[in-house]
Amino acid sequence: MPRPTKYHLASDAPADTFAQEFERLPIQELAYRSRNVEADRVQHILGQGRAESLEDFAALLSPKASESLELLAAQSQQLTQRFFGKAVRLFAPLYLSNECVNICTYCGFSRNNDIPRITIPESLVEEQVAKLARQGFRSLLLVAGEHPKYVSNGYVESCIRRSLEHMPGISIELGPMEADEYKPLVQSGAEALIVYQETYHRPTYESLHKAGPKKYYAWRQDTPERGYAAGFRRLGIGALFGLYDWRYEAVSVAAHAQYLLRKCWKSQVSISLPRMRPAAGEFQPDPSFFISDREMVQLICALRLFLPHLGITLSTREPSHLRDGLVPLGITLMSAGSSTEPGGYDHFDETQWTSTEDQPGEQFQIADERAPREIASMIRAQGYEAVWKDHDQALAISSEPAQLAQIG
Numbered sequence: 315m316p317r318p319t320k321y322h323l324a325s326d327a328p329a330d331t332f333a334q335e336f337e338r339l340p341i342q343e344l345a346y347r348s349r350n351v352e353a354d355r356v357q358h359i360l361g362q363g364r365a366e367s368l369e370d371f372a373a374l375l376s377p378k379a380s381e382s383l384e385l386l387a388a389q390s391q392q393l394t395q396r397f398f399g400k401a402v403r404l405f406a407p408l409y410l411s412n413e414c415v416n417i418c419t420y421c422g423f424s425r426n427n428d429i430p431r432i433t434i435p436e437s438l439v440e441e442q443v444a445k446l447a448r449q450g451f452r453s454l455l456l457v458a459g460e461h462p463k464y465v466s467n468g469y470v471e472s473c474i475r476r477s478l479e480h481m482p483g484i485s486i487e488l489g490p491m492e493a494d495e496y497k498p499l500v501q502s503g504a505e506a507l508i509v510y511q512e513t514y515h516r517p518t519y520e521s522l523h524k525a526g527p528k529k530y531y532a533w534r535q536d537t538p539e540r541g542y543a544a545g546f547r548r549l550g551i552g553a554l555f556g557l558y559d560w561r562y563e564a565v566s567v568a569a570h571a572q573y574l575l576r577k578c579w580k581s582q583v584s585i586s587l588p589r590m591r592p593a594a595g596e597f598q599p600d601p602s603f604f605i606s607d608r609e610m611v612q613l614i615c616a617l618r619l620f621l622p623h624l625g626i627t628l629s630t631r632e633p634s635h636l637r638d639g640l641v642p643l644g645i646t647l648m649s650a651g652s653s654t655e656p657g658g659y660d661h662f663d664e665t666q667w668t669s670t671e672d673q674p675g676e677q678f679q680i681a682d683e684r685a686p687r688e689i690a691s692m693i694r695a696q697g698y699e700a701v702w703k704d705h706d707q708a709l710a711i712s713s714e715p716a717q718l719a720q721i722g
Contacts, residue, residue, distance in 0.1 A: 319492075320530045331539055332573050333532035339569055341514070344372040345562040351376035360385055363393075365620035371568050374616035375561050383612055390615035390644045393622045402693050403647045403701040404686065405453035405485070406446045409656040410434060410473060412675050414459030416489075416526030418512075420557065422593035422654075422677045423459040425526070429594050430675045433464040434657040440476040442659045449651060449667060449686045452703035453483040455508065457654075457677075460489025460527060471502040478503045482706040485548065489527065490537040496544030506548035507541035509534070510586070513557040514566030522557065535570070542578040549574055549581045550627065556590030560605040564613050571617075571624055584625030584647060587613065591631050591678040607636050611643065618644040630680040637682055637689075641696050650689040652680050 327333035351373045360382060365371040373379065379386060411433035414423040422429065434442075443454060454477055458465045465488065474484050485506035486499060496507065511534060513519050519531050528534070538549045551570055553563040567585055574583045587610070590599035605613070614626060627647040628637055637648065653659050655673035663670055667685035684692075690700035 320527070320533045322529060322531050322533070324532045324535075327532050327536060331536040332570060332577075333535040335573060336514070336535060336566070336569065339368070341562060341565050341569070344368060344565045345559060348372040348375045348561050348565070349377065351378050353378045353381070356382060359619075360389065363389055363619070364622075365616065368565065368569055368572070368620075371616055371620040372561070372565050374619060375564055375613060379616070380608065380612055383608065383615070386612065386615045386619070387643050390618040391642055393618050394642075394644045394646070397622050398646050400642075400698045401701050402641060402645060402698055403453060403704055404451065404650050404689065404693075405455055405483070405647065406449075406451045406686070407455040407457050407487075407649060407652050407654065408439070408442055408446065408477075409654055409658065409677065410439065410456055410458040410470070411461065411464050412459050412656050412677065413461040413464040414526075415461050416459075416528040417524040418526075418528060419522050419524065419595070420512075420554070420590060420593065420597050422595065422597070424595055427595040432656045432675060433458075433461075433469075436469070436472050436476055438657055438660070439473045440479065442657065443477045443480045445659050445662070445664065446651075447480040448664065450690065450702050451686065452481055453485070454481040455485045455487060455506075455649070456504075457487045458489075458656075465489075468498075471498050474499065474502040474504050482703055485550070487550075490530075490534050491540070493540040493543040496541055496546070500545040505546065506550060507538065507544075507546040508550035508552075508586075509537045509541070510552045510554060511535060511567070511570070512554050513563060514553060514570075515558040515562055518558045538570075538574055539578065542574075542581055547581055548584065548625075549578055550584045550586060550625075552586035552588065552627075554588055554590055555605050555610075556599040556603050558603055560603065560609065560613070564616075568617060568620055571621055575621065575623065582625060583623075584627055585617065586627040586629060588629050588631045591681065593678045594674075594676075610636065611640065614640060614644045630682040631678065633681045634684060638692055638696075641693055641698055648689065648693075650682075650684070651686040654678055654680060 324333040324337040356379045487508040630652040655676040661671040693700040
């Protein structure tokens with residue numbers, strides 16, 4: 315029987331992709347054991363200064379490791395400065411469309427939510443990119459819901475080309491595609507592909523995604539590899555914390571990043587760890603899956619000890635006090651001044667960078683509403699450099715990805 319083009323089960327996936335490897339990993343066992351690790355095991359890992367295996371990483375998520383959070387944070391800080399210097403790259407998201415064919419119980423864009431729907435015209439895309447550029451941004455993340463009618467037929471490629479007039483670094487976060495479908499986006503100038511697995515726990519994934527192409531769990535897991543085959547020089551993955559047990563998600567996404575760093579070695583790999591926020595459809599995060607601020611710090615520091623070269627992104631979903639505290643501890647990328655509504659920046663006052671209207675079509679509510687210049691000032695006040703630009707498309711035309719990785 316021929317293998318299906320899109321697949322929900324790992325058994326239908328190609329043999330050499332992450333979906334099949336994930337099935338062989340003892341994720342549930344590691345998540346369970348991480349709650350009951352003894353203190354001497356934690357001290358042994360901290361004595362090494364590195365988490366040398368997925369088992370070590372899981373141990374650093376334990377309650378016993380939380381008792382040594384100060385030492386864990388200090389080691390994370392040292393490793394981050396060693397591999398990334400004292401720099402944090404800033405970017406802004408620009409939402410192109412909230413049209414979506416999927417029904418996902420936690421997402422404001424879910425097709426059954428009664429919100430104003432819009433796909434912004436290319437002319438408005440360019441206006442808003444220019445507006446963001448005047449705030450200092452040189453890195454942009456283009457985001458859209460998944461809809462074959464509105465986000466198709468060269469629309470995104472054209473948006474990328476028009477955005478490049480103002481932004482040398484363009485990332486995309488769209489519905490998963492085949493490698494051949496990604497190639498025109500790379501050729502148009504997109505350098506990075508971001509795709510969240512949402513939750514790595516398959517039964518939970520099945521219960522949350524009621525309809526639409528997003529139901530293909532295993533095919534979504536393999537999306538970064540298809541993006542790598544298409545030529546993206548940066549790959550971003552993540553899980554939404556608050557949909558299932560946070561330790562299970564943490565071990566899963568760390569295993570995925572480790573796999574990508576090994577297999578997609580020409581690309582830079584980053585992880586984002588957003589916590590769920592209220593959204594349209596009266597969605598509220600499940601308190602039984604809540605991860606506290608202290609546990610979030612522990613998770614980020616443990617990731618740094620496990621994967622020192624990994625980019626770690628912190629979004630405006632998090633409150634300002636937590637974002638401020640995490641700058642020196644392991645973060646390498648931050649969004650700032652965000653709107654999660656298509657065309658939302660049209661309603662921002664450029665002087666104060668605050669929204670002058672409600673945003674009923676937003677994907678979720680942000681927590682850190684400070685202006686980009688305030689975020690940059692906060693980073694500089696901590697002795698770090700706020701980096702607006704670390705990539706130029708002109709360099710990509712004549713250079714190999716592996717060489718460009720040294721620039722990032």
